[in-house]
Amino acid sequence: AGPDPLITQVQEWATGTGDGVDATPYGLPIRFEKDVVRRNVEWLTADTISSINFTPIHALDGTITPQGCAFERHHSGAIELRKEDYRLMINGLVDTPLVFTYEDLERFPRENRIYFCECAANTGMEWAGAQLNGAQFTHGMIHNMEYSGVPLRTLLEEAGVKPEGKWVYVEGADASSNGRSIPLEKAMDDVLVAFKANGEALRKEHGYPVRLVVPGWEGNMWVKWLRRVEVLEGPVESREETSKYTDTLADGTSRKWTWVMDAKSVITSPSPQAPITHGPGPLVITGLAWSGRGAITGVDVSIDGGKNWRPARLAAPGTDKALTRFYLDFEWDGSEMLLQSRAKDSTGYVQPTKAQLREVRGENSIYHNNCIQTWWVKATGEAENVEVS
Amino acid sequence: EKFGLGRPALPEEIAAWDLDVSPDGTGLPAGSGSVEDGEMLFSDHCAICHGDFAEGVDNWPKLAGGQGTLADKDPLKTVGSYWPYLSTVWDYVHRSMPFGNAQTLTADDTYAIVAYILYSNDLVEDDFVLSNENFLEVEMPNADGFIIDDREEAEAHFWTDTPCMENCKESVEITMRAAVLDVTPTETRAKKVQELIRKTKPEPREDAAVEEVKAEQAAVSEEAAAPAEETAALDPELVKAGEKVFKKCKACHQVGEGAKNKTGPLLNGIVGAAAGQAEKYKYSKVMKAAAEEGLVWSEEELAAFLAKPKAYMKGTKMSFAGLKSEEDIQAVIAYLKSFPQ
Known part of the structure; x- marks a missing residue:
């Protein structure tokens, strides 16, 4: 390939000027990030006034959720109260x-x-x-x-x-x-x-x-x-x-009175909305873990659907009842993966599989599903939500 | 340590806000209401979402039926089949219902509506009258159906501390795929595909963006031009903007081919039509009265209604707060005009 014109040619943004201060007294994300928004699943509820939408966790990093894309749940709509x-x-x-x-x-x-x-x-x-x-x-x-x-x-x-x-x-x-x-x-x-x-x-x-x-x-x-x-x-x-x-x-x-949220984790990237687009080689596998009972003490990641596990790297030590970011810095050979993560908390609780949960609770619980999630990452880099044996 | 901040709450203030009712009846005001009165009130205030017989409309909660289904594959949880305390029904109806018009029911109205919900669940006879006197005598079928959170005992085996790390199972097979019935919102699916295409085909982005816009414009003008002649004059940009605004209305209203009455009436041909004309739709009393007086949904009337539905027509079933911007109102009217029939 020849030289990159983005480097060899003087670009417009390197010649002219950009926005002055006060162009946006309270800023929003740059327009290239407009996909990173809350989304609703319309079939879930009868009306958006009494409904829920979802945080775009697949596109975020770190642990703090910006308020502007943090999920909403209303029962009679969001009111204005001075x-x-x-x-x-x-x-x-x-x-x-x-x-x-x-x-x-x-x-x-x-x-x-x-x-x-x-x-x-x-x-x-x-x-x-x-x-x-x-x-x-x-x-x-x-x-x-x-x-x-x-x-x-x-x-x-x-x-x-x-x-x-x-x-x-x-x-x-x-x-x-x-x-x-x-x-x-x-x-x-x-x-x-x-x-x-x-x-x-x-x-x-x-x-x-x-x-x-x-x-x-x-x-x-x-x-x-x-x-x-x-x-x-x-x-x-x-x-x-x-x-x-x-x-x-x-x-x-x-x-009833099932107030505590059990330990749980999920790989946010790669995932169905965040496919691998770069081919084999270095790959950052990352996700979130949390527990309502205490702090996250460790997260394990499996690439073979739970047969073998390896410890992930916590970005920072887990803190009480807060999200923990984990990474697995991985050399991807381009083959299929069945990606899973498994959280452990300071009480010794280990995130269960879906089968383990169903064994105790059946399939009608609706709430408190903290099972291990599986993403089937294909050779193309695309990912799909699956269940495994 | 006290800071001396705040002020004592006055008895009238506590009385105004402290309305919750407990299972033992604490908090219930004196009063009564019959199944018969409840049926009328339910029809006026509740049936639009919950159905005339509390059977539920669309995705709105079903309040009756389902007894004996809790161990089934898809249990039907209603007041009759699931709710353990009658106080919960009274409390919720009184403080949080009707949806969009909460805290308007009197104590007697509430007793009557709760009596009707009990009747619709075959828990009382049609001559039953519910009051604060006999409230605790009503037996709820699933009163004993609950246990207090027992995860720490029933799921004690999840506290393993040293989980398996190697050769944890013989084989791994995919047993179910989300792609089979994929119910993910289409917008993101489409976007994901678009992104992948864009990434594999690095064409000059400026041109692509321009073409996209052109294609969209073409699509809109085709749509707008296709129906009757009168709509040909509609500004396609305005129609498109109106389509976006209409998202706020979509929860209750349908428009276009195959539109049906939902929580609100279907809106095909609404601009310029006489009010209250959607077949089989149950309008509020005030809307019926306005229709009889010859209200026509001219653009002006519609604009006034959409700005503040409840101020325009006190008692309308439309629980929508109103469109704040005049631009949005004009856009949504233009959008509605693009469906003349």
């Missing part, structure tokens, strides 16, 4: 029921914490078999952000929890109200009342101005537009914790 109109009430079994304004919340001592938020239904469409071709769709109901906020404990202590109080019921200001019951022990542990994510105000679709952060527990409990925390003796058993977000087993009985 800080000036925001009120948070603490009531129920407390010494003094209180009302806080947004400004009040900013005057309490604050914490910064990085946590993942995963919808309990992530990978839910894959229970009965491989269905969707893309890590975005099979595993994209997840995001990972740095939250700034006040511990819920601080607010509860300000109101004074009575000894008979054993649960809190949290609800949002939107029309769905989306209330959930949380044991007091968790509420007093690591739950945050957050108003910033990744350094800036929460986005409307993530509950601006204030949402709840319930580390390691299913996303449905991370109530957005948080308006009320009620201290109770027992759980409310709301619609979102009985008719939904309960896991039906093969015999027809259902597990």
Whole structure:
């Protein structure tokens, strides 16, 4: 091949000038990246107002999810609520029921914490078999952000929890109200009342101005537009914790209060939306791992469908209830692969296979599918979602 | 340590927000409602999504039936077959329904609607009246169908700490492929293929982009020109912009060949048509009344309706908040005009 004209010829961008400052006072990604967006699976739900979309995890790297492409889940649509109109009430079994304004919340001592938020239904469409071709769709109901906020404990202590109080019921200001019951022990542990994510105000679709952060527990409990925390003796058993977000087993009985998200991982590249385009040679295999029970301590990768495993390299040591990025720096010989990843967490839990999960839970659980995912990478570099024996 | 921030909540404020109802009936207000009244209310407020008999419309939840199916391949989870507590139904209907018009039902309305849902599940007779007095007497069929999270015991074998690393199984076969029934959204599939083609054929990108745009324009003008003559005058750019805006409407409305009534009526020929004319569609009372008074969906009327449906017609079933931009409104009207029949 001859010399590259991109090098030998003076290019337009090396002659003229680019945009001045303030061309975009709040910037969006450059237009060449316009494919990196949230996507919806239309057949899943009746209406986008009460639906979910998916983070483009196949196209991201590192661990922090930009707010603009972090998945959304609404039950009655994303509402606009001004800080000036925001009120948070603490009531129920407390010494003094209180009302806080947004400004009040900013005057309490604050914490910064990085946590993942995963919808309990992530990978839910894959229970009965491989269905969707893309890590975005099979595993994209997840995001990972740095939250700034006040511990819920601080607010509860300000109101004074009575000894008979054993649960809190949290609800949002939107029309769905989306209330959930949380044991007091968790509420007093690591739950945050957050108003910033990744350094800036929460986005409307993530509950601006204030949402709840319930580390390691299913996303449905991370109530957005948080308006009320009620201290109770027992759980409310709301619609979102009985008719939904309960896991039906093969015999027809259902597990309830399955709040913790188990250890899980997925290879984000290569994957169906991120095929290998460069042919044999050096290949970066990468993905994400997380556990609601603690920190990720290791990830193993298999290229032969789980027959043999090798440890992947963690980009940084795993941290509590947050995403961990892993890499396998690999010399690809151009042959087919059945790619899998398997996460281990600080409690000694090892991510199970789909067969192991089905053995305990059957195929009707909908929620909490944390099985090992398989991508069939073909000699062409294209990848497909498959199940293996 | 107290910070002295916030202020005491007033009793009226707590009463306004503290509405949740617990399984033991805590939080239930005094009141009652009959199956008979519930049937009327359900028909007006709920049937559009849940069906006249709570059987569900499209992807909206079915509220009745399914008893005895929980161990089946595809269990049908309804109030009758699945929900363990009646309080949950009352609480949810009262605070979160009807969809797009939440927190408008009175306590008595709520008792009546819940009574009708029980009736549609064959759990009470047609002369039943539900009240705060007899609320706890209703038996929910699946009340004992739940166990508390037992993963740490039932799945104790997942805590292995030292998983197998070598020769973990004899053979590996592909047993199922997503490509077989591929239900992945087509947009990304198409894009992936386009990308692959682009990468294998490194042609000058500027030209390719121009050709793409030209091809798209041609396609649009063909589409727009094909139907009746009156639509030939439509601006294809505006129609195309309107098609994008219509995505917001698509959840409830269909338009074009084979369009049917969904949550909202089909919209073929809507511009310039008399209101309330879609066959077999159940319009709201106010829409029926407006139709009787001769409302015609001229572009002006339609524009006003689309800007703020609920302000334009109080009581309309259309739960859409409205199109904020005048450009979007004009675009979507142009798009709708491109389907004259």
